[in-house]
Amino acid sequence: MRILSIAFKDINQLARDRKSVLFLLLMPLAFTLFFGLAYRSFTTTGETDGRPVVAIDNRDAGDVLSDDLVTFLAAAPTLRLEELGADADVQKLVEGGVMNAVVTVPRGYGASLLGERAPPLDVVADAGTAEGTSALTALDTSVQRFLGTVQIAILAQQAVGDDVADRTDVGALDSDAVMDAALSSARVAWREPPIVVSASGVPTDTASLSPANPYAQASPGMIVQFAIYGLILSAMLLVLERKTGALARLVGTPTSRAEIIAGHVLAMFVVVFLQIAVLVTFGQFVLGVDYLAHPFAVLLTSAALALWSASLGLLIGSLSRTEDHVVVGSLIAMFVFSAFGGAWFPLEVTGRAFSTIGHLTPGAWAMDAYQSILLRDQGLGAVLQPALVLFGFALLFFVVATWRFEPTT
Amino acid sequence: MKVIAIALKDVRRNLRSGMLLVMMFAVPLLVTALMYAAFGRSGAGDDLAAVRVQVVNLDARVPFAGDVEAGAQLVEHLSSPELADLLTVEERVDPEAARQAVDRGEAAVAVIVPRNLTASAVGTAQRATVELYSDPALTVGPSIVREIVTGFLDGFNGSRIAADVVTRQLRESGRAAATGEARTAATMYAEWFEAHHDRPDASLSVRTPDGSVAEGGMVGMLSLVLTGMMIFFVFFTGANTATSIVREHEEGTLARLHTTPTEPSTVLTGKFCAIAATLLVQVLVLVTAGALIFDVDWGGGLALALATLALVTTATGFGLWLMSLVGSSRQSGPVIGVVLTVTGMAGGLMTTGFTNLPSAFDHVTLFTPQGWVLRTWKLGLAHASMEELLPPFLACLAIAAALFALGARAMRRRFA
Numbered sequence: 001m002r003i004l005s006i007a008f009k010d011i012n013q014l015a016r017d018r019k020s021v022l023f024l025l026l027m028p029l030a031f032t033l034f035f036g037l038a039y040r041s042f043t044t045t046g047e048t049d050g051r052p053v054v055a056i057d058n059r060d061a062g063d064v065l066s067d068d069l070v071t072f073l074a075a076a077p078t079l080r081l082e083e084l085g086a087d088a089d090v091q092k093l094v095e096g097g098v099m100n101a102v103v104t105v106p107r108g109y110g111a112s113l114l115g116e117r118a119p120p121l122d123v124v125a126d127a128g129t130a131e132g133t134s135a136l137t138a139l140d141t142s143v144q145r146f147l148g149t150v151q152i153a154i155l156a157q158q159a160v161g162d163d164v165a166d167r168t169d170v171g172a173l174d175s176d177a178v179m180d181a182a183l184s185s186a187r188v189a190w191r192e193p194p195i196v197v198s199a200s201g202v203p204t205d206t207a208s209l210s211p212a213n214p215y216a217q218a219s220p221g222m223i224v225q226f227a228i229y230g231l232i233l234s235a236m237l238l239v240l241e242r243k244t245g246a247l248a249r250l251v252g253t254p255t256s257r258a259e260i261i262a263g264h265v266l267a268m269f270v271v272v273f274l275q276i277a278v279l280v281t282f283g284q285f286v287l288g289v290d291y292l293a294h295p296f297a298v299l300l301t302s303a304a305l306a307l308w309s310a311s312l313g314l315l316i317g318s319l320s321r322t323e324d325h326v327v328v329g330s331l332i333a334m335f336v337f338s339a340f341g342g343a344w345f346p347l348e349v350t351g352r353a354f355s356t357i358g359h360l361t362p363g364a365w366a367m368d369a370y371q372s373i374l375l376r377d378q379g380l381g382a383v384l385q386p387a388l389v390l391f392g393f394a395l396l397f398f399v400v401a402t403w404r405f406e407p408t409t
Numbered sequence: 410m411k412v413i414a415i416a417l418k419d420v421r422r423n424l425r426s427g428m429l430l431v432m433m434f435a436v437p438l439l440v441t442a443l444m445y446a447a448f449g450r451s452g453a454g455d456d457l458a459a460v461r462v463q464v465v466n467l468d469a470r471v472p473f474a475g476d477v478e479a480g481a482q483l484v485e486h487l488s489s490p491e492l493a494d495l496l497t498v499e500e501r502v503d504p505e506a507a508r509q510a511v512d513r514g515e516a517a518v519a520v521i522v523p524r525n526l527t528a529s530a531v532g533t534a535q536r537a538t539v540e541l542y543s544d545p546a547l548t549v550g551p552s553i554v555r556e557i558v559t560g561f562l563d564g565f566n567g568s569r570i571a572a573d574v575v576t577r578q579l580r581e582s583g584r585a586a587a588t589g590e591a592r593t594a595a596t597m598y599a600e601w602f603e604a605h606h607d608r609p610d611a612s613l614s615v616r617t618p619d620g621s622v623a624e625g626g627m628v629g630m631l632s633l634v635l636t637g638m639m640i641f642f643v644f645f646t647g648a649n650t651a652t653s654i655v656r657e658h659e660e661g662t663l664a665r666l667h668t669t670p671t672e673p674s675t676v677l678t679g680k681f682c683a684i685a686a687t688l689l690v691q692v693l694v695l696v697t698a699g700a701l702i703f704d705v706d707w708g709g710g711l712a713l714a715l716a717t718l719a720l721v722t723t724a725t726g727f728g729l730w731l732m733s734l735v736g737s738s739r740q741s742g743p744v745i746g747v748v749l750t751v752t753g754m755a756g757g758l759m760t761t762g763f764t765n766l767p768s769a770f771d772h773v774t775l776f777t778p779q780g781w782v783l784r785t786w787k788l789g790l791a792h793a794s795m796e797e798l799l800p801p802f803l804a805c806l807a808i809a810a811a812l813f814a815l816g817a818r819a820m821r822r823r824f825a
Contacts, residue, residue: 035759038759090618120613121613123616125616140612145563156594160575160578164582193563195566199541199543200540328432335443346546350457351457354448371546372514376545
């Protein structure tokens, strides 16, 4: 009963503080919306059909092979080809994201393909961006295939030429016609190659392997981040109670030390859990992130995350002597656990060491559990292990916090 | 002299606050260090953890296919020492077990080689489909595997197409059977493919939009992240230190100061100088730390000086103006939090590491003072000419002057 009274007092105090609405709700909502918009640019490419947009400047127009390259690229399913305008500013087009890459076919390129070694095509793209990389990958595959097509045509021309030379029943060979026909056959064949790679039944030429909804990263990411940041207020209460002597007075009553700690932890748990509940609801109904596909898994994950956050809040509150300590402690905990936990960016895009360390931190387990639900469409079974690890971290932090807990300054 | 005394007192007070020092220096450097730790020095992708791949080879041997065992060759390629840094391959027998390993998160991708792969490669079977069963929560790993598998299989595809095309052309020229020539064409294509495949820069020569040869741009990205964080926290410091006016008003020291022969404008100027001096120290420390720790190239000396001036004056003006709007020091925390978060986001400070935001966002940032400051710094980092640097720099000065004028007017009315 005393535990509930202490928890109720803390919650009541937080509810009356208008800053709570700001830190616990408005800021996480704003950050979720904003980072979702930012991630959107990673998960969608091009303007309309998801393919990177590539412009081509054919300075060797009129040459059969160079023209054929343009035709080949135009038919490629992995990119969308557009003609480059006469006075187009290539730098602006690529920097502005209007085009993901611009290819220039130099004069004499077609003729050089029949020689020993063709020069590489000049491409302007920003390889540092997801769209630029996507365009370069698609271009590289298509150009390699085109070069293979030319090689096949050369081989066919040689084979027919050798054959005609050996035979007496046929007239002179029209090499160009053989070349054209072979090019045409090979081009058609590449459209439906004998061996294809599929992403679980969907041909990868057209399927995107990226998660479609960018909020599937932003929403759980900001839940994890602000579950930590929100503790700033709860931990502050603990410090203020210690500074004002309220904690010392409480120790003087028949309330045990364990009850005091439990009451404060319960309040922190309830506050963080409610905050998560609001963010999950917002994600589900406003952002289209399907948390309700596995409601019990979400419930377990959120409870585990809230409990770990509450233990962290207690630890920060126990270690802090002033309000400034709480702010600094919460901020540093938020930055470190959010970054290492993959709340800002997926750990798979980070370096080996960072990713390995990250996977040992509680934030990563929470993110993993939410992603199992949202992206892998897995239920309770998949989040049991992450939830248990989070409960373990909660226990660890709780033990340290209790050990360091002092009612007086 | 009074101006200096007021300014020195405030600067001393600012630099003695442990909390302010953490926010001024530690937090921006910590965020940059985290990005550095995550993405390394040389760029994303160089040091990625190896992608865990499960391979199930169901491919069956085909009589008369010679040495061709497409499935085994694919597995050998994926397990080759050249790809050891990229892939960690584990062979499995059961496709379902491989898929379940992916479901459990034990592998990023399962590559399931069909029974008819070799048959399709040598032309005795119809289309073969190699299945990539990937973890939907991952994007980079599956893309790498797809690229490697597709690139390798294109060798078989090309050989088969070469054989088919040669056969067709010989038939059209009147030959009834051309098995030998087809096989020769397939072999020659395979040799050509082996010589050309995986040769860097064989088909494309890539340049960045500014004309330089494309390479990992992590140092550039770190510079932008540090710049974004620096601008954000300099604005925070500007607003936070400006609360001293409100605080001193509440504590009564401002009223006591006004009983002395000190003009209100002198007090305000002293406060302005204190904020500007604190911010200048902050920028200089962060710029030096960025150069020493993260190897940031801040651009030319003049550009850096202009960018610093733009940042310090704008953040000072913004801080004074913002604090002229708050009623009490209790209000200042939430006001600083909300206004700086919103304007920082809209100004592009949180997304400096995002390289492919919609271009329209560049224009949105210019509705905030932070956006103009960021533009000035970005131009400095890009070694832009003075002609390009001056307009945003002058815009920053104009914004700073306007904010200072508005803030000073409001404060004079309130505190004088």
